Amino acid sequence: MAPPSHCHVNTNGATAVPVVEPEADTAQHARKMLDPEEFRRLGHQVVDFIADYYAKMETYPVHPDVTPGFLRRQLPAEAPSRPEPDDAFAAAMKDVHDLILPGLTHWQSPRHFAHFPASSSTVGALGEALAAGLNVVPFTWAASPAATELEMVVVDWLGKALHLPETLLFAGGGGGTLLGTSCEAILCTLVAARDRKLAEIGEHRTGDLVVYCSDQTHFAFRKAARVAGIRTANIREVATRRDDDAFALSPAVLEAAMRADADAGRVPLFLCATVGTTQTTAVDPLRHLADGVEAVDSFSVNAHKWLLANNDCCAVWVKRPSLLTAALGTDHDEYILKGGAAAEGHDVVDYKDWSVTLTRRFRALKLWLVLRCHGVEGLRDVVRAHIRMAAVFESMVKADARFEVVAKRRFALVCFRLRSPERFGGEKTANELNRTLLDRVNATGSGPYMSSAKVGGVYMLRCAIGSTLTEERHVRDAWKVVQDRAASLLRKMEIINSVLA
Numbered sequence: 001m002a003p004p005s006h007c008h009v010n011t012n013g014a015t016a017v018p019v020v021e022p023e024a025d026t027a028q029h030a031r032k033m034l035d036p037e038e039f040r041r042l043g044h045q046v047v048d049f050i051a052d053y054y055a056k057m058e059t060y061p062v063h064p065d066v067t068p069g070f071l072r073r074q075l076p077a078e079a080p081s082r083p084e085p086d087d088a089f090a091a092a093m094k095d096v097h098d099l100i101l102p103g104l105t106h107w108q109s110p111r112h113f114a115h116f117p118a119s120s121s122t123v124g125a126l127g128e129a130l131a132a133g134l135n136v137v138p139f140t141w142a143a144s145p146a147a148t149e150l151e152m153v154v155v156d157w158l159g160k161a162l163h164l165p166e167t168l169l170f171a172g173g174g175g176g177t178l179l180g181t182s183c184e185a186i187l188c189t190l191v192a193a194r195d196r197k198l199a200e201i202g203e204h205r206t207g208d209l210v211v212y213c214s215d216q217t218h219f220a221f222r223k224a225a226r227v228a229g230i231r232t233a234n235i236r237e238v239a240t241r242r243d244d245d246a247f248a249l250s251p252a253v254l255e256a257a258m259r260a261d262a263d264a265g266r267v268p269l270f271l272c273a274t275v276g277t278t279q280t281t282a283v284d285p286l287r288h289l290a291d292g293v294e295a296v297d298s299f300s301v302n303a304h305k306w307l308l309a310n311n312d313c314c315a316v317w318v319k320r321p322s323l324l325t326a327a328l329g330t331d332h333d334e335y336i337l338k339g340g341a342a343a344e345g346h347d348v349v350d351y352k353d354w355s356v357t358l359t360r361r362f363r364a365l366k367l368w369l370v371l372r373c374h375g376v377e378g379l380r381d382v383v384r385a386h387i388r389m390a391a392v393f394e395s396m397v398k399a400d401a402r403f404e405v406v407a408k409r410r411f412a413l414v415c416f417r418l419r420s421p422e423r424f425g426g427e428k429t430a431n432e433l434n435r436t437l438l439d440r441v442n443a444t445g446s447g448p449y450m451s452s453a454k455v456g457g458v459y460m461l462r463c464a465i466g467s468t469l470t471e472e473r474h475v476r477d478a479w480k481v482v483q484d485r486a487a488s489l490l491r492k493m494e495i496i497n498s499v500l501a
C-alpha cells in the first residue's frame with residue numbers, strides 16, 4: 001500500500017537535546033535559568049530599553065528602508081553552541097538595537113496610519129510581561145483556577161462595556177474567552193455551528209453547507225471556512241455597493257442568495273457580519289453599529305486593535321458555550337486535569353474546550369489590568385479622541401478640491417484619493433495616480449505611513465488613526481505631506497503632458 005501523501009512528525013522539543021549532561025550541574029543550572037537577581041538586573045535593562053524606545057519614537061522612521069534578506073545576511077546561520085563568553089544578553093540586546101530595530105516597522109509611531117493600529121499601553125505591555133513571568137498554562141480550570149476565573153470575569157466586564165446582550169455573557173448563560181486573533185475566533189464559532197448543523201442533517205452533508213459574508217469581509221472568514229472544510233464553491237460573498245449602502249451587506253441580496261442555495265438543496269450555515277470592515281470600516285446593517293446584536297450567536301472584537309491591550313487579545317462571546325465545547329472539547333481521564341476533588345460536582349470552565357489550542361496564554365491578566373487602570377471611560381476617551389482626529393483629517397481632505405473622500409467615514413479611518421484630472425486621463429488613470437501617490441507618501445521613512453484599499457475597482461489611500469501616541473499635530477503634518485506629494489506629482493504630470501502635447 002502506498003504511504004499517506006504527507007507524513008508529519010510532532011515533537012515537544014526534546015529532540016534538541018542529543019546528549020545527557022552530568023548530574024552534578026543540575027541544581028546550579030536550574031538556578032541560573034530563573035535566577036531572581038539576574039532577572040532583576042536584565043529586567044531593568046529591558047524596561048529601560050523599552051522606555052527609551054517610547055521616548056525616542058518620534059525620531060524613528062515609521063518603516064524601514066531595507067530589502068529582503070537584509071537581516072538574515074547579518075546573522076549566523078546556526079545558533080551558538082554555547083553562550084557568548086562575556087555578557088550574552090547584553091550582546092544580544094546590542095543586536096536588537098543595532099540590527100533589529102532599524103529593520104522594524106514602528107507600529108507605535110504616532111505617524112503610523114497604515115492597516116489598523118496595534119493598540120498599546122504601558123499597562124498592556126506590563127500585563128504581557130507579568131503573564132510571561134508567571135507563565136501559567138490555564139487550559140483547564142484546575143490547571144490554573146485564578147487564570148480561568150479572571151478570564152471569565154474580564155470577558156464579562158468587556159462585554160458589558162460594549163453593551164453586549166446578557167445572553168452572550170456568563171452572567172446571562174452565555175460566555176466568552178480570550179483568543180489570539182479574529183481568525184481563531186471565527187474558526188472556533190464556525191466549527192461549532194458546523195457540528196451543530198451536521199448533527200441535525202448528517203455528517204455526510206458537509207459538502208452542502210454554505211457560508212455567507214460580503215465582498216468586504218476580512219479574508220479571515222474565508223480562511224476559517226476553508227479550515228473548517230467548507231467547499232470553496234460554497235463560500236458566498238455578497239456584493240456590496242458604494243452608493244446605496246456604503247459597502248455594507250445588503251439584507252435583500254443576502255436573502256436571495258440564501259433562498260437560491262436552499263432551493264438547490266444546499267444548507268445555509270453561517271453569516272459573518274462586520275462592524276467596521278477592514279478596507280473602509282463599513283458597517284453591516286445589524287442596525288445602528290452593534291444594535292441588533294441580540295440576534296447573533298457569537299460576537300468577537302480585537303482588543304489589540306483599539307483598546308490598549310497589546311498583542312494578542314481577541315475576545316469572543318457565544319450564546320451557547322456548549323456548542324463550542326461539543327465541537328472543540330477533548331476528553332481527558334486524568335483526574336487532576338479535571339480539577340480533582342475541588343472541582344467535583346462543579347460545572348467548571350475548561351478553556352481548552354473553547355478553542356483550537358491546548359496551551360494558552362494568560363491574556364486575561366493584561367486586559368484586566370488595562371480595564372482597571374484606564375476604566376471603561378478611559379478607553380472611550382481614547383476611541384473618541386481618535387475619531388475626533390479622523391474627523392479633522394477628513395475635513396482637511398474635503399477642503400481640498402483636488403481630493404475626495406471615497407468611503408463614508410464611520411470611525412477613525414479616512415479613505416480618500418486624489419482626483420485624476422480629465423486631461424491626465426480622468427477615471428482611467430485614477431488608480432495608477434493614487435498608487436503612485438501612496439508610494440511617494442510612504443517613500444520618506446519619516447512618515448506618515450499609510451496603506452491602501454481597493455473597493456469596487458476604486459483604489460484609495462487609507463489613513464487609520466489609532467496609534468496611542470498620535471496627536472492632532474501628527475495628523476495635520478500627515479495631511480501636509482500628502483498635499484505636498486500630490487502637488488509635486490501633478491506638477492510632474494503637467495510637464496510630461498506638455499512635452500507629449
Ligand SMILES: *Cc1c(COP(=O)(O)O)cnc(C)c1O
Nearest residue numbers: 181182183218220276277278302
Ligand atoms: C483585523 C481584522 C481581522 C483579522 O484579525 P486577526 O486578529 O489578525 O485575525 C478580521 N476582521 C476584521 C474586521 C479586522 O479588522
